[in-house]
Structures are given as C-alpha cells and as structure tokens.
Amino acid sequence: MGLTAAKIEPSAKQELVEGLTQALAETSVETMKAQNFHWNVTGMSFGPLHELFQKMYEDHFEGQDLLAERIKQFDMHAEGRYSVYLARSAVKEHDGHADAKEMIAALLADQEQISTTLSALCEIADQHGDWATNDLATARIEAHDKFAWMLRAHLK
Numbered sequence: 001m002g003l004t005a006a007k008i009e010p011s012a013k014q015e016l017v018e019g020l021t022q023a024l025a026e027t028s029v030e031t032m033k034a035q036n037f038h039w040n041v042t043g044m045s046f047g048p049l050h051e052l053f054q055k056m057y058e059d060h061f062e063g064q065d066l067l068a069e070r071i072k073q074f075d076m077h078a079e080g081r082y083s084v085y086l087a088r089s090a091v092k093e094h095d096g097h098a099d100a101k102e103m104i105a106a107l108l109a110d111q112e113q114i115s116t117t118l119s120a121l122c123e124i125a126d127q128h129g130d131w132a133t134n135d136l137a138t139a140r141i142e143a144h145d146k147f148a149w150m151l152r153a154h155l156k
C-alpha cells in the first residue's frame with residue numbers, strides 16, 4: 001500500500017530527500033548550462049539550437065521547482081545554494097566556449113546522468129511506497145530522456 005508524505009517514516013523521508021536533493025542539484029546546474037549554451041552557441045544551426053536549449057532550461061527550471069516542493073511536502077529543508085549543488089552534482093558547469101557539436105554532446109551526457117539519478121530516486125520511492133515521488137521522478141525521466149533523444153539525433 002502506498003503512503004502519503006505525512007505518513008512516511010522519518011528515516012525513509014531522509015533517504016527520499018537525499019535523492020530528491022541530488023536530482024535538484026543536477027537539474028539546477030543543467031538549467032544554467034543549457035542557458036549558457038543558449039547564449040553562446042554559434043554556427044549555421046544557431047537558430048534551432050538556440051531554441052532547443054531554451055526549451056531545455058525552461059523545462060529544467062520547472063523541474064527544479066517540482067523536486068524542491070516535493071521535499072517541502074515532507075516538511076524538510078529544500079537546498080537552494082549553487083555552491084552545494086555544484087559540490088554534489090555529477091553534472092558539471094561549462095565555460096560556454098565550445099562548438100555546437102561539443103555543446104550537444106555535453107548536454108546529452110548530462111541528460112543521461114540526470115535520468116540515472118532520477119531512476120535511483122524512483123527505486124527509493126518504490127521501496128518506501130511513495131507513489132507521488134515515484135510519479136514525479138518518472139515524469140522527469142521522461143522529460144530528460146526526450147531531450148536526450150533530440151540531442152542524440154543531432155549527432156547521427
């Protein structure tokens with residue numbers, strides 16, 4: 001049987017918040033990175049890439065909010081510092097100096113990383129009967145997997 005946020009055990013909450021914070025950190029670093037590339041991309045594909053990268057950072061910005069607000073539903077603290085995000089995130093910042101193909105490859109690797117982090121979160125949520133976190137993490141995997149497909153298609 002599934003549990004609502006208020007009924008989940010404190011130790012399970014701790015584990016769920018850890019996973020949510022990891023996903024939040026990586027999503028947040030990726031939001032800025034996609035916007036950085038939106039600004040600095042160059043070349044003949046400028047137009048469509050400028051737009052695709054915008055779709056990504058807009059999606060990720062919303063995703064950050066949903067992840068953080070699930071943490072708040074457990075009555076726990078939502079981490080909001082970039083310094084902490086950067087320290088724990090497997091997705092790394094970029095200086096924005098790269099050609100379009102390198103930007104696409106970097107974002108593709110990041111999207112796959114975030115989906116991996118989210119699928120670990122799905123498993124934790126599943127173990128604790130937390131369907132709402134599972135549903136959120138699944139929806140975020142769908143979004144990141146879709147962007148991964150779009151990015152990958154450029155490299156073929």
Ligand SMILES: [Fe+2]
Pocket residue numbers: 038054
């Ligand atoms: Fe813009």
